[in-house]
Amino acid sequence: MNLVTPGIGLIFWTTITFILLLVLLGKFAWKPILAAIKTREKGIEDALASAENALKDMRELKSNNEKSLLEARAARDILMKEAREMKDAIIAEAKAKSQAEADRIMNSAREQITNEKNAAVADLKNQVAALSIEIAEKILRSELSSDEKQKALVTNLMKDVNLN
Amino acid sequence: MINKINIFRKFSAVCPVIIALFLMISTHLSASEPQEDAVVIVQEGDGSHAIDPHAKGSEKKMDISAVAFEHVLDAHSWHFWGEGHEVASMPLPVILYSNVKGLQMFMSSRFEHGHASYNGYSLYEERIVSENPTESVYDFSITKNVAQMFLSMILMLWLFISIANSYKTQGLTTAPKGKQSFFEPLIVFVRDDLAKNNIGGKNYEKFVPYLLTVFFLILINNVFGMLPIGANLTGNIAFTLVMSVITLIVTNLNGNKHYWHHIFAPPAPKAIWIILIPIEIVGIFTKPFALMIRLFANMTAGHIIIISLIGLIFIFKTTMASFVAVPFALFISVLECLVAVLQAYIFTMLTALFIGSACADHNEDGAHNEDDEAAAVKHH
Numbered sequence: 070m071n072l073v074t075p076g077i078g079l080i081f082w083t084t085i086t087f088i089l090l091l092v093l094l095g096k097f098a099w100k101p102i103l104a105a106i107k108t109r110e111k112g113i114e115d116a117l118a119s120a121e122n123a124l125k126d127m128r129e130l131k132s133n134n135e136k137s138l139l140e141a142r143a144a145r146d147i148l149m150k151e152a153r154e155m156k157d158a159i160i161a162e163a164k165a166k167s168q169a170e171a172d173r174i175m176n177s178a179r180e181q182i183t184n185e186k187n188a189a190v191a192d193l194k195n196q197v198a199a200l201s202i203e204i205a206e207k208i209l210r211s212e213l214s215s216d217e218k219q220k221a222l223v224t225n226l227m228k229d230v231n232l233n
Numbered sequence: 234m235i236n237k238i239n240i241f242r243k244f245s246a247v248c249p250v251i252i253a254l255f256l257m258i259s260t261h262l263s264a265s266e267p268q269e270d271a272v273v274i275v276q277e278g279d280g281s282h283a284i285d286p287h288a289k290g291s292e293k294k295m296d297i298s299a300v301a302f303e304h305v306l307d308a309h310s311w312h313f314w315g316e317g318h319e320v321a322s323m324p325l326p327v328i329l330y331s332n333v334k335g336l337q338m339f340m341s342s343r344f345e346h347g348h349a350s351y352n353g354y355s356l357y358e359e360r361i362v363s364e365n366p367t368e369s370v371y372d373f374s375i376t377k378n379v380a381q382m383f384l385s386m387i388l389m390l391w392l393f394i395s396i397a398n399s400y401k402t403q404g405l406t407t408a409p410k411g412k413q414s415f416f417e418p419l420i421v422f423v424r425d426d427l428a429k430n431n432i433g434g435k436n437y438e439k440f441v442p443y444l445l446t447v448f449f450l451i452l453i454n455n456v457f458g459m460l461p462i463g464a465n466l467t468g469n470i471a472f473t474l475v476m477s478v479i480t481l482i483v484t485n486l487n488g489n490k491h492y493w494h495h496i497f498a499p500p501a502p503k504a505i506w507i508i509l510i511p512i513e514i515v516g517i518f519t520k521p522f523a524l525m526i527r528l529f530a531n532m533t534a535g536h537i538i539i540i541s542l543i544g545l546i547f548i549f550k551t552t553m554a555s556f557v558a559v560p561f562a563l564f565i566s567v568l569e570c571l572v573a574v575l576q577a578y579i580f581t582m583l584t585a586l587f588i589g590s591a592c593a594d595h596n597e598d599g600a601h602n603e604d605d606e607a608a609a610v611k612h613h
Contacts, residue, residue, distance in 0.1 A: 094394075
């Protein structure tokens, strides 16, 4: 039957055509097409990967930024705290110092006052003593200015003296 | 997607059954009165130029099986339309090699559609026979099928080389345009879904050009066969024979140690080897043989079904039959469009599968591959 009897002519030409097609298409069509598709697929893959990486980097950067912001904030807080502490310390020190100075000045003033007072008292005592002597001298002089008075005195004294 | 393919597979499985039925019916019809019809045709050609085909219709029985075979078989001239003296056809070159006269070349118009003999040769049922009984003739003519194959070759070369060039001119950064954008997904499909999935491993890439050539040669000729004046190349057993023999050669040249070990030292008790080894050896050939028959039967079936359905109008001799025949023929035509793509896919897929099972690393998925293959073969 013709339908299922392969003809030698068609077998021959099919073989020739197929081999020719395989060689020509393989060299001039499939090779460049497949290479181009592969290159493009690789390009797309790379682009996707690099986009992914960029996203990752950005996220990292963002988180880094946040971290450094937090760190900066913390550092600022510490600095502020330190500054505050330092300020307090300085004020306290200054206060203590000024207090001490004031105390010292007060003490020395008090001491001086005491000294001055003592000196004044001593001076006063001396003057009182001198005055007393002067007065006593003047009194003596006036008491002993005449013989009667001297005699009266002696008598008076003699009266007091109890010759026992 | 997979569901759809399964449906397609079922349809394509139905086709050979239908063709078998039609072949049985048509051979029975032609066998019953072959001589009478042949005589009628010769008479018609010989004399009576003024015969009105309609007037003669009552005398002459329409031989649908002859018409059907005329449509699916190869021819030495490219017939477009018309019959007898109003025929529009293109003569094709005849190339003969005979053990007596050597190589000869002449146009098929010399035979005057089988009514004349030339140089001691005559055309009988599209076969060139010598009038000298001792002479054996080998027919290497550029027949209708060969001419269409050359056309498809030129089309493929132009198409794919210009696509390859458009990658060079447009660069890789621009999106594909025109035919490039139509064929690129098909090329990627053959590479990824046929080659990579079925062959796998590292070496699938070297088979991709072969599989692409097979896929597009079959696809384009399937589609050409669907055209009204196209030749039924992919439904010709010689074409499918060559394609499947190439599959056989490629598969076995790439068979690895495991493949041959499986054939000549199957994993079974040695007592069974005496049965198994011959079966395995036959199995080498049955796989490509099934490929050959599948493509041939599917493509031929569609053409015969359509011509038979149209033939119903002439058998019943009433135009009313066309209300049934034409919608059915349309349905089968649409189905054939699907089968044209499907059979190109199946041929390529199974070729890839055979290559894959011959050169795959069987350590992990050898059994799996064989199961796939068995399932795939069963479906068609």
